Amino acid sequence: MYDTASRLEGQVSATDIKIAARDVQVFYGDNHAIKDVSVDIQDKTVTAFIGPSGCGKSTFLRCLNRMNDTIDIARIEGEILIDGEDIYDKRVDPVQLRAKVGMVFQKPNPFPKSIFDNVAYGPKIHGLSKTRADLDDIVERALRRAALWDEVKDRLTAPGTGLSGGQQQRLCIARAVATEPEVLLMDEPCSALDPIATGQVEELIDELRQDYSVVIVTHSMQQAARVSQKTAFFHLGSLVEYDTTDKIFTNPQDSRTESYITGRIG
């Protein structure tokens, strides 16, 4: 699997920088959760955030689409640029931003609506379709991209909560894809899934890389190695090391990274 990763890295060497974070600090009340994190995330690349629990990788991910805004006590300093635009600028509407930066969560969270309505939710609120046929089209495309279409095409009106765990998570991915985001953030998307469903989602992530910049938080180092081209290792709120996945896993520069990936800490 390391071979696959290194083969893919060759293709991404010349891509642009999609997200640039500079000296990002996050505070939860008095707790300094993220310290001085600077990172450049490339377009059309899968970037994995790894690190022990509580190291701040999920927190940092949630900074990228301003989901931390919904938490009262969270405070963010520093600068995060997406396509050169500061997303914490006052003129930026977080609602618009989140349409551009989609998110898939740890636990599948389909809305208590039909499968169709789950996927159509984003396109409807953002007015992406002019006609009903348009909407049908968008839903079908999103479900196909999430490799779910064949399984649900005959029961689009059935409730999304009735699907299996793996199907629910792919439904959530379809829901995020339907909004046509430019960046897709995934917060441990496979932690509630069994190995088969995990395999399906991982395959899907690899396909999504064609069009999107994907950032994935994962606890599984094998998963990071399998799906990502770049890996960032977080420890105690700091970004310890950020490099190509191949390098992180075969020749880490920092001793903490080495200890973590060999299982001595974490």
Add this chain to the structure above:
Amino acid sequence: MPAFWIVLIVLGIAVAGFVLGRSRALNAVIGDRRDLHSLPNYYGWNAALKGVVPALGLLAIWLILQPMLIERAVTGLVSEQAIAEERDLGLVLADVRRVAAGLDAAVAQGLLSGDAARDLSTASDDIRATLATAGVALGSDVQPAVLAAAQRFRVLSGQAGLVMVALVLAISAGGTLYGLREVRPDFRARNVVEQGIRAILIGAACIAILTTVGIVLSLVFNTIEFFRLYPAADFFFSTTWSPSFGGGSELGILPLLWGTLYISLIALLVAVPIGLFAAVYLSEYATKRVRSVAKPAIEILAGIPTIVYGLFALLTVGPLLMKVFGDDGLGWMQAGTAVMTAGLVMGIMLIPFVSSLSDDIINAVPQALRDGSYGLGATQSETIRQVILPAALPGIVGAILLAASRAIGETMIVVLGAGAAARMELNPFEAMTTVTAKIVSQLTGDADFASPEALVAFALGMTLFVITLGLNVLALYIVRKYREQYE
């Protein structure tokens, strides 16, 4: 001896049992409490519970049964007179009870000696006057048969009271002694006490359930009695409500039901939007500090007695509506009491029901759904409208149904705010009345209790009970079904 003293003595025996049981347990193992199966206190509790529970249980049953049995015993003495005078046997028996109680009071106050009270006769003494000085007023002179029955009643009560005291105290002492005899190091006092506590809890639950059954049964029997006197079809389908105490009343429930439903509808039209919006604000928009102040403030509304709401309707809302819709304004309204007045005030009363329950239900919607919606770039109100409210809808419907059953059963606001005219009209500025208000007026009037005009109250109550019960069952069913979704 009054029951109060008996209870005190029984409790005294129990305390003694506790102390003795505890020390006996400690003595049995010569001070080393580790050799006991249970902690010493459990041996004490065992003796105390055995002294209290059976004795007080017997006391309660005895106090309930004694009047019934004695009444049956004296019935034979007065039944002939009742038939002769064409009076209801129950009323004669009530006279007997009053005379007996009056004689007891007279003896207690020293107006009569015990012997004198026993030897009274209707021929030589003015019993009515004597009893009046003792504070018991009688409606007519005492008949010989009634006096005889009253004397018999007193004798039987006195004897039964003595037997009861003796039995209760004996059982209490016996139970305590039995509990003390059981004390041995290997006696599992802790398990026995556990069972005793269980028995007490079951007893409490049974009392609650039996009381409900009793209320329903009394409603049912009186309703059946009413339908024997008045045709059920007229009651349910007649559109006229005009009780006249001289007889020949028309007792159709439809105008009352119409008033009830109309006022409830207006109340819900006020309470549901306001309550729901308040709940959405409190659970989704309000900061923690605002919420910690605003939520209790709204719930204070639920603590206001309904009679105060009634006053508010009568003195504030009614005149205010008159200014706008009365003769000086639009001319739709004749008086301050109207469906609209009562409906508005009742709606205010129901706001906290709707808002508090809906708030809990909205809060129970998982945060993951909100995150999912925000993550797709939805705004807060889009999230609430399209994700949270649909997810919470079954629970909210349940809350609304509970509020509706409150509205239907509400009395004081209607009595003061809606007027007393039973009619079926569409104009919400007319005075109308409800089932509950009419129950009050039918039972507080001078009507003979056995007449259909009084008994109709039970039929009305039964109808109301069935409606609200149905609404509650439906609401609970919906709420429960909703709960299963997230667990």
